[in-house]
Amino acid sequence: MSMAGNLRKVTKLSKVGGLRKVAGLAGRRPRVDLSHPARSPLGSSVVNCVMYQDGIRVPGSADVVDAVKTVRNTGDGFVWLGLHEPTTEEFADVAGLFDLHPLAVEDAVEAHQRPKLERYGDTLFAVLKTVCYVEHEKLTATSEVVNTGEIMVFVGEDFVITVRHGHHGSLGPLREELESRPRQLAKGPSAVLHAVADHVVDEYLNVTDAVQGDVEQVETDVFSEEGGRADPGRIYQLKRELLELKRAAVPLVRPVEDLATRPMRVVDPEIQAYFRDVMDHLIRAKDQIAAFDELLNSILQAHLAQVTVAQNEDMRKITAWAAIVAVPTMVCGVYGMNFEYMPEARWHYGYPVIMGITALACVALWRGFRRNGWF
Numbered sequence: 001m002s003m004a005g006n007l008r009k010v011t012k013l014s015k016v017g018g019l020r021k022v023a024g025l026a027g028r029r030p031r032v033d034l035s036h037p038a039r040s041p042l043g044s045s046v047v048n049c050v051m052y053q054d055g056i057r058v059p060g061s062a063d064v065v066d067a068v069k070t071v072r073n074t075g076d077g078f079v080w081l082g083l084h085e086p087t088t089e090e091f092a093d094v095a096g097l098f099d100l101h102p103l104a105v106e107d108a109v110e111a112h113q114r115p116k117l118e119r120y121g122d123t124l125f126a127v128l129k130t131v132c133y134v135e136h137e138k139l140t141a142t143s144e145v146v147n148t149g150e151i152m153v154f155v156g157e158d159f160v161i162t163v164r165h166g167h168h169g170s171l172g173p174l175r176e177e178l179e180s181r182p183r184q185l186a187k188g189p190s191a192v193l194h195a196v197a198d199h200v201v202d203e204y205l206n207v208t209d210a211v212q213g214d215v216e217q218v219e220t221d222v223f224s225e226e227g228g229r230a231d232p233g234r235i236y237q238l239k240r241e242l243l244e245l246k247r248a249a250v251p252l253v254r255p256v257e258d259l260a261t262r263p264m265r266v267v268d269p270e271i272q273a274y275f276r277d278v279m280d281h282l283i284r285a286k287d288q289i290a291a292f293d294e295l296l297n298s299i300l301q302a303h304l305a306q307v308t309v310a311q312n313e314d315m316r317k318i319t320a321w322a323a324i325v326a327v328p329t330m331v332c333g334v335y336g337m338n339f340e341y342m343p344e345a346r347w348h349y350g351y352p353v354i355m356g357i358t359a360l361a362c363v364a365l366w367r368g369f370r371r372n373g374w375f
Contacts, residue, residue, distance in 0.1 A: 045090045048175070050175075054076070071159075081160075086109060087109065092105075109163075124193070127151075128252060129148055145238060152164075177195075197275070201281045207245060218238060239300075253279075256282055257279060320369040
């Protein structure tokens with residue numbers, strides 16, 4: 001029976017009877033890539049369901065109920081269930097099987113949550129924001145630079161559930177990488193939580209490295225000869241996109257710090273040491289984001305100063321030309337008055353002399369302004 005068929009049966013269960021079988025996908029696909037716009041290559045929200053014992057993936061196809069029953073009867077191993085943008089109906093029976101808190105379930109389905117770490121009994125619920133850099137040929141006032149998504153992780157003693165929102169941040173390659181390190185995976189569900197957090201934080205560093213190129217390009221353009229006429233909308237857009245990255249990384253500091261320092265029942269003590277490394281990377285990303293933000297503020301202030309200077313230069317030129325034009329305007333105004341006795345009015349050479357004096361005065365003013373840098 002296909003996964004989609006099993007999932008439809010799951011969502012139609014009544015209060016009596018519990019979960020029907022949801023077909024597991026272990027062994028069917030060696031790699032799961034959800035980078036395309038579709039919700040899941042399997043036609044439903046379930047990406048994969050795998051059982052691990054001693055860090056080794058149990059081969060064969062098993063449903064969620066049987067996998068949970070096996071690990072709880074034997075007291076060995078755990079189940080990793082991956083979902084992509086599940087609906088409330090699709091997630092309801094899964095929540096009942098794993099006894100997930102309703103508030104955490106609501107957050108996992110609705111998404112758009114702030115990064116956080118919450119404890120509900122013996123279950124940890126972590127929210128992490130994923131980011132990816134959007135490639136663009138040239139930064140404009142409307143360019144999208146950073147795209148965000150979310151990963152919610154439920155961690156219990158014998159299960160880990162990952163719920164992903166967004167069209168990037170596929171966990172398929174991460175699952176394969178973990179399966180190549182069975183000793184690490186044998187430490188239990190907390191090893192998966194660490195791997196997911198480490199993967200997300202490493203992407204923060206990758207994105208900040210990419211954003212650095214945009215910041216440097218904006219800085220170069222602003223301090224070029226035509227910097228005063230550069231489009232300030234690009235700076236605002238980059239700051240706005242950087243804010244998305246800041247909202248993803250900064251709130252995550254406290255949850256990762258708790259995972260690295262506070263003893264938790266479902267977190268293996270050996271895994272806590274690995275979270276300290278994640279913390280170091282996260283602080284580095286946070287510092288880079290803060291540095292970019294401050295640099296963009298300085299660039300914006302410099303750009304506004306350049307605009308002010310350019311406007312002042314334009315005003316000086318306008319004022320200088322107005323002063324030069326004022327000389328012939330004044331002379332013409334004087335000799336345009338209807339008085340009979342005007343100076344030099346009846347002299348034969350009066351007109352060329354007055355015009356020559358006017359021209360000399362204009363040239364003298366022009367040279368004076370030019371010498372002072374007004375032209």
